[in-house]
Amino acid sequence: MKKWALPVIAIVIFGAVLTLWKRPAQGDAEPTAPPAESKGRVAFRMEQQWLIRMKMALAEEAKLPPQIYSTGRVVAVPSNRALVAPPVGGIIDSRPLPRIGQQVMRGQLIATLVQTPTAAEAAQIRIENSRVDAERRRLGQAEIEARARLSAAAAEAGRARRLLEQKAYSQRQFETAEADRKAAEATLAGVQEQVQALQTASPTANYEVTAPISGTAVEVKKSAGEEVRAGEPILEIVALDRVWVEAPIFEKDLGRMKNEVAAIFTTSAYPDKEFRGRLITIGAVVDEQTRAATAVFEVDNGSGDLKIGMQANLRLGAGEKASVLLVPKESVLDNEGKKIVYVMLSGEEFERRDVVVGDEYGDKVAIVSGVKPGERVVTQGAYQLKLQELRPANAGAHTHEV
Numbered sequence: 321m322k323k324w325a326l327p328v329i330a331i332v333i334f335g336a337v338l339t340l341w342k343r344p345a346q347g348d349a350e351p352t353a354p355p356a357e358s359k360g361r362v363a364f365r366m367e368q369q370w371l372i373r374m375k376m377a378l379a380e381e382a383k384l385p386p387q388i389y390s391t392g393r394v395v396a397v398p399s400n401r402a403l404v405a406p407p408v409g410g411i412i413d414s415r416p417l418p419r420i421g422q423q424v425m426r427g428q429l430i431a432t433l434v435q436t437p438t439a440a441e442a443a444q445i446r447i448e449n450s451r452v453d454a455e456r457r458r459l460g461q462a463e464i465e466a467r468a469r470l471s472a473a474a475a476e477a478g479r480a481r482r483l484l485e486q487k488a489y490s491q492r493q494f495e496t497a498e499a500d501r502k503a504a505e506a507t508l509a510g511v512q513e514q515v516q517a518l519q520t521a522s523p524t525a526n527y528e529v530t531a532p533i534s535g536t537a538v539e540v541k542k543s544a545g546e547e548v549r550a551g552e553p554i555l556e557i558v559a560l561d562r563v564w565v566e567a568p569i570f571e572k573d574l575g576r577m578k579n580e581v582a583a584i585f586t587t588s589a590y591p592d593k594e595f596r597g598r599l600i601t602i603g604a605v606v607d608e609q610t611r612a613a614t615a616v617f618e619v620d621n622g623s624g625d626l627k628i629g630m631q632a633n634l635r636l637g638a639g640e641k642a643s644v645l646l647v648p649k650e651s652v653l654d655n656e657g658k659k660i661v662y663v664m665l666s667g668e669e670f671e672r673r674d675v676v677v678g679d680e681y682g683d684k685v686a687i688v689s690g691v692k693p694g695e696r697v698v699t700q701g702a703y704q705l706k707l708q709e710l711r712p713a714n715a716g717a718h719t720h721e722v
Contacts, residue, residue, distance in 0.1 A: 360672035362662070362709045369668075374701035376664055379647050379691045385637035387679035388576065390615075392567025392585075394630040397618070400559035402533045409550045410435040410527060416544060417555065418537040426534045430555060433527040433548060456515070463511045470504035477501040535559035538628060558628060563621045565597060567634045568612035576638035577602060583617045583636040584682075587626070594682070595619050595626065635680070644678065644686040651697040652677060652685060653706060661687075662705045664696040670705055 364374075410433030417431055418424050480497035483489035539556040542548060565585055569577060577599065585595040597619035606613045617634075619626065626632070651661050652675065659677050662670045675690030691697060698705055 360709075361665070362670045362672065362705050363668055364670060364705060364708055365668055368704075368708075369701065372701045372704050374704075375699045376696040377648050377651065377699050379645055379687065379693055379695050379697055381643050381645055381693050383641045384644050384679075384681060384686075385641050386576075386639045387681070388569065388573050388634075388636050388638050390567040390569060390634040392565045392617075392632050392634055394619075394626050394628055394632055395564050395566055396538075396558045396560075396628055397562050397564055400533070400535065400562060402531075402535070402557045403553045404430055404529060404531065404555040404557065405551050405553045406433055406527060406529045406548060407550055408433065408435060408527050409548055409552075411547050412542060412544050412554070413526070414544050417540055417542065420537055420540055422537050424531045424535065424537060424557060426531055428531045429528055430531055431529045431542075431544075433529060435527060459511055459515050463508065463515065466504065466508035466511050470501070470508050473497070473501040473504040529554060531555075531557060533557055533559060536624075560621055560624050560626070560628075563619055563626050563628070564600065565617045565619055565632045565634065566614050567617070567632070568607070568610060569602065569615045571606050571611045571613070573638065574602065574606075574613060577615065578638070581636050581638050583634060585617075585619060585632040585634055587630055587632055589630065590625055593625070595621070595632075644681075645691065645693055646681060646684040647687055647691065647697050648699045649680065649683055649685045651699045651702055653702055655706070660706075661691060662698040662702050663691060664698065670698065672706075672709060 413432040413434055415429075415432060424430070477494075477497040477500070480489055480494040484491065484494040535557040536559070537555055538558045540554075541556070542552075542554045548554060565583075581599055583597040583599065585597060586593070587595075597617035600616040600618050602616075603614040647661065653660050655672075659675050661673050661675050663673050665671050673690045676688040678686030678688045680686075
């Protein structure tokens with residue numbers, strides 16, 4: 321054997337011995353890796369929950385009808401809408417017209433029209449004015465004479481009364497004097513009525529336009545100084561204490577519509593405020609393209625928040641009531657195209673659940689699958705749980721196990 325072979329053999333034997341020495345004993349258990357977190361489970365410490373003011377809600381069952389959804393628009397109730405259109409033409413005087421949004425009362429003066437006659441009418445007016453002036457002068461003189469006669473008759477009647485009391489006048493003489501006084505009073509009253517009639521019956525009298533209903537001015541079509549033709553609208557008034565909402569209802573849902581359905585409306589202007597209405601009528605025609613008929617609902621609008629033309633989102637319960645499982649809408653999150661909730665398993669452990677949602681009922685939504693009745697879902701703090709789950713190895717998790 322060559323001399324260099326001995327050192328090589330010694331090195332090989334030493335390596336084998338070292339390997340056998342490092343190998344664990346036959347009965348010893350090999351160290352195990354820490355168990356991986358269960359999929360969808362999130363540990364969230366109490367301190368973290370307090371910090372974000374986490375809140376939860378019970379998944380509860382309720383008997384509710386299926387929902388119908390639609391989008392409509394606010395329109396005026398026909399009987400609460402009026403166009404102010406004078407029956408005569410003329411020029412609007414300098415009085416400012418009501419502005420849009422201003423409240424007007426029934427009978428309130430809207431405008432005064434100064435009538436503009438034609439040439440023939442102007443000539444006739446001049447003739448009539450001359451006649452009126454002459455008649456006014458005649459009546460003025462007649463009024464003076466009537467007052468004088470009344471004064472004399474009153475004095476004579478007074479004298480007759482005194483003489484009658486002194487038994488120097490007969491009853492017949494007194495009655496004759498009293499009759500003359502009353503006749504003089506009647507003559508003066510007649511003359512005064514004729515004078516008053518001449519003052520109010522001027523051929524160039526202006527025409528006063530008044531509001532036919534109480535409500536809000538929603539459109540002003542004219543301004544001071546403009547000419548208005550007979551029958552031409554000046555102003556549009558709408559009473560907004562009640563409004564209608566017109567909304568399309570699909571053909572497949574028409575059979576579920578009844579007069580007692582509870583309609584609830586929301587708007588983008590007031591997303592947290594619900595307006596309730598009642599069904600007035602359903603149109604008799606189904607649109608060939610949309611396959612929907614127009615339903616009309618009457619809504620109380622005492623606050624005036626609903627404006628004409630505003631879009632309204634309709635939700636109404638129609639059909640037989642059925643048992644549904646409800647959770648708050650804020651507990652449902654979007655996750656890669658799916659809907660999820662976080663369910664509490666223990667004080668510091670939560671589980672992400674994929675859920676299938678159904679109809680919405682105000683601030684709650686129906687859960688078709690994924691949650692059981694009585695389970696607690698996270699409402700305030702659900703998004704923070706989602707962020708915690710995305711952290712590597714669910715950092716910050718711990719248990720109280722020994």
